[in-house]
Amino acid sequence: MWGRGFLQRARFAQLSPSSSSSRSLLSAASAAPPNLLYSHYQRGRWFGCSTANMAPVRDPNTLSNYDAWRTRHTTANLKIDFTAKCLRGSVILELESQTDKASKEIVLDSSYVTVNSIKLNSAPSLWETKARTEPNGSPVHIAVPEGAAKGEVVKVEIELATTDKCTALQWLTPAQTSDKAAPFMFSQCQAIHARSLFPCQDTPDVKSTYDFNITSPYVVVASGVPVPDETKDLGEEKLYKFQQKVPIPSYLFALSSGEIASAPVGKRSCVCTGPNELKASQWELEGDMDKFLEAAEKIVFPYRWGEYNVLVLPPSFPYGGMENPIFTFATPTIISGDKQNIDVIAHELAHSWSGNLVTSCSWEHFWLNEGWTMYLERRILASIHGGDAHFDFSAIRGWKALEEAIKEYGEDHEFTKLCISHKGIDPDDAFSTVPYEKGFHFVWSLDRLVGRENFDKFIPYYFGKWSNKSLDSYEFKDTFLEFFSAPEYSDLKDKIASIDWEGRFHSTGLPPKPEFDTSLADVCYELAEKWKSKDFTPSPSDVASWTGNQVLVFLNAVQDFEEPLTVEQSQALGKAYGLSESKNAELKAAYYHIAMRSKDASAYQGVADLLGEVGRMKFVRPLFRGLNKVDRELALKTFEKNREFYHPICRQMVEKDLGVSEAANSS
Numbered sequence: 001m002w003g004r005g006f007l008q009r010a011r012f013a014q015l016s017p018s019s020s021s022s023r024s025l026l027s028a029a030s031a032a033p034p035n036l037l038y039s040h041y042q043r044g045r046w047f048g049c050s051t052a053n054m055a056p057v058r059d060p061n062t063l064s065n066y067d068a069w070r071t072r073h074t075t076a077n078l079k080i081d082f083t084a085k086c087l088r089g090s091v092i093l094e095l096e097s098q099t100d101k102a103s104k105e106i107v108l109d110s111s112y113v114t115v116n117s118i119k120l121n122s123a124p125s126l127w128e129t130k131a132r133t134e135p136n137g138s139p140v141h142i143a144v145p146e147g148a149a150k151g152e153v154v155k156v157e158i159e160l161a162t163t164d165k166c167t168a169l170q171w172l173t174p175a176q177t178s179d180k181a182a183p184f185m186f187s188q189c190q191a192i193h194a195r196s197l198f199p200c201q202d203t204p205d206v207k208s209t210y211d212f213n214i215t216s217p218y219v220v221v222a223s224g225v226p227v228p229d230e231t232k233d234l235g236e237e238k239l240y241k242f243q244q245k246v247p248i249p250s251y252l253f254a255l256s257s258g259e260i261a262s263a264p265v266g267k268r269s270c271v272c273t274g275p276n277e278l279k280a281s282q283w284e285l286e287g288d289m290d291k292f293l294e295a296a297e298k299i300v301f302p303y304r305w306g307e308y309n310v311l312v313l314p315p316s317f318p319y320g321g322m323e324n325p326i327f328t329f330a331t332p333t334i335i336s337g338d339k340q341n342i343d344v345i346a347h348e349l350a351h352s353w354s355g356n357l358v359t360s361c362s363w364e365h366f367w368l369n370e371g372w373t374m375y376l377e378r379r380i381l382a383s384i385h386g387g388d389a390h391f392d393f394s395a396i397r398g399w400k401a402l403e404e405a406i407k408e409y410g411e412d413h414e415f416t417k418l419c420i421s422h423k424g425i426d427p428d429d430a431f432s433t434v435p436y437e438k439g440f441h442f443v444w445s446l447d448r449l450v451g452r453e454n455f456d457k458f459i460p461y462y463f464g465k466w467s468n469k470s471l472d473s474y475e476f477k478d479t480f481l482e483f484f485s486a487p488e489y490s491d492l493k494d495k496i497a498s499i500d501w502e503g504r505f506h507s508t509g510l511p512p513k514p515e516f517d518t519s520l521a522d523v524c525y526e527l528a529e530k531w532k533s534k535d536f537t538p539s540p541s542d543v544a545s546w547t548g549n550q551v552l553v554f555l556n557a558v559q560d561f562e563e564p565l566t567v568e569q570s571q572a573l574g575k576a577y578g579l580s581e582s583k584n585a586e587l588k589a590a591y592y593h594i595a596m597r598s599k600d601a602s603a604y605q606g607v608a609d610l611l612g613e614v615g616r617m618k619f620v621r622p623l624f625r626g627l628n629k630v631d632r633e634l635a636l637k638t639f640e641k642n643r644e645f646y647h648p649i650c651r652q653m654v655e656k657d658l659g660v661s662e663a664a665n666s667s
């Protein structure tokens with residue numbers, strides 16, 4: 001995912017609008033005293049095996065007994081009901097017994113989902129939904145009176161409907177889409193929201209193949225390969241079929257439906273989005289998709305999923321992106337008219353290997369997904385844009401984000417560890433940039449330790465060995481040590497023995513800081529220095545050869561000046577570098593923050609206009625806070641005007657920021 005902390009805050013706000021996100025983090029941390037860390041995990045690893053060869057439950061965020069039963073195939077027969085805003089239908093789980101008739105019940109995760117009936121091997125069965133506990137929800141217990149022989153597969157068919165408390169689905173009104181003609185829906189199951197769609201073994205430690213049979217009045221996209229010949233007309237509705245033949249964890253189950261058009265953007269890729277955005281989206285991605293895929297394949301090995309498509313969500317999508325297989329779900333702010341923000345796509349594509357093919361077995365080892373993905377993303381982009389300086393430039397930006405995150409948590413905080421105990425913790429609450437950037441730094445440190453040439457041989461070995469499987473940090477360590485114990489690497493023996501695995505996995509705070517190649521960043525800071533002088537005359541050529549991210553680093557440096565720019569300087573900045581006219585929301589937003597700080601009133605309407613075009617919280621919340629400081633009336637007017645356009649989570653956050661929420665009024 002590419003959410004960078006926003007998901008966690010948004011979710012918390014939704015549940016408890018009057019509390020601050022930092023409080024949730026503190027209370028979450030205090031819920032897990034240090035002596036309990038990893039106890040669940042260790043119990044599973046050391047003592048949990050009651051039957052020989054049975055893999056233990058090692059994910060504290062599931063209540064399922066997946067040590068006794070494992071889902072092998074899932075069939076989702078679901079109807080998307082836009083009027084009632086729910087999914088209804090049946091889901092069939094095919095579970096393989098891991099014991100020899102020892103287990104007499106199947107326990108599944110569920111959360112705010114209505115179960116109407118459950119059949120076991122086509123016969124009505126005894127089942128019960130047990131009381132809800134946080135953060136893991138309400139387990140569904142299904143009796144299997146005779147048990148099943150080891151290796152035998154039983155079929156569990158569940159009739160169900162989602163509820164209005166479902167945490168996995170977002171329903172947009174026509175007003176929240178760009179052509180305002182039809183409603184739109186999409187799912188977001190990471191981390192533990194799949195259980196809110198249907199009862200399942202909602203753990204990344206279990207992988208299943210999928211059949212999707214989805215009925216909707218609008219076009220459907222799912223995390224499987226479309227089976228177009230089998231789309232059936234059912235009067236007002238259509239049945240859309242998809243297949244996912246690569247086993248995937250539950251958090252990668254994904255659906256979206258609405259007025260969706262598609263256009264090719266590469267040999268294996270199409271872009272799907274609203275008809276109004278199709279042309280611009282196609283232009284933005286065309287040409288680069290094949291390059292990204294080829295670069296990634298060169299680093300790891302050939303792409304194994306068939307198609308790689310991108311679904312660009314409506315402007316009110318509040319997040320960055322989600323690596324749902326076959327169809328990455330992406331923020332529309334990547335469509336910036338300058339191809340400068342599509343690094344999100346390199347990130348989500350990299351997940352096709354790290355995360356989707358090779359998966360962390362629980363959210364405690366999430367860095368295996370995101371740290372590796374940041375590493376691959378930077379390798380992909382460096383190979384396309386030309387080398388190490390680009391890699392380091394991106395890593396420098398990441399390091400800054402990591403420093404900020406660790407500063408915000410406090411450097412002793414549990415959530416600043418690479419491996420984070422999740423006992424009693426909702427993974428969304430522990431979500432931050434830490435697993436991304438601290439994970440990246442660990443992977444990169446191993447790369448530098450053994451040398452690029454050697455590390456490049458390890459990469460396909462690791463991803464090959466763990467394809468279609470899930471692993472923990474210790475299995476990663478074992479794999480690394482095993483690979484480099486080969487005789488041809490004997491000269492690396494001392495270096496490898498020097499790796500502080502325990503320190504890397506369990507220390508809080510920043511990891512050791514590497515030497516960066518700062519050449520691409522230095523020019524940004526040098527230009528910013530020049531702007532400190534009031535008589536500096538800017539010229540478009542100052543930034544003409546720069547990437548969008550370089551301009552961003554420069555703008556952030558200017559924003560951090562002790563003294564704001566004068567109104568004249570700020571206007572000259574916008575004009576000389578084409579910032580006020582830019583379609584790039586990243587650059588435009590950064591510029592408007594400088595303009596607002598300079599009290600350049602001529603820019604305020606531009607801020608208001610931008611706030612009517614983007615719904616990604618990364619931009620919306622800071623812009624509203626900025627506008628509120630300089631022109632509260634315009635801020636309130638802009639919010640009222642766009643209220644229906646924003647996603648409910650975003651709307652609620654902005655209400656709080658502007659002090660117009662009901663909670664704020666009553667307190």
Ligand SMILES: [Zn+2]
Pocket residue numbers: 001002323347351370373
């Ligand atoms: Zn990611």
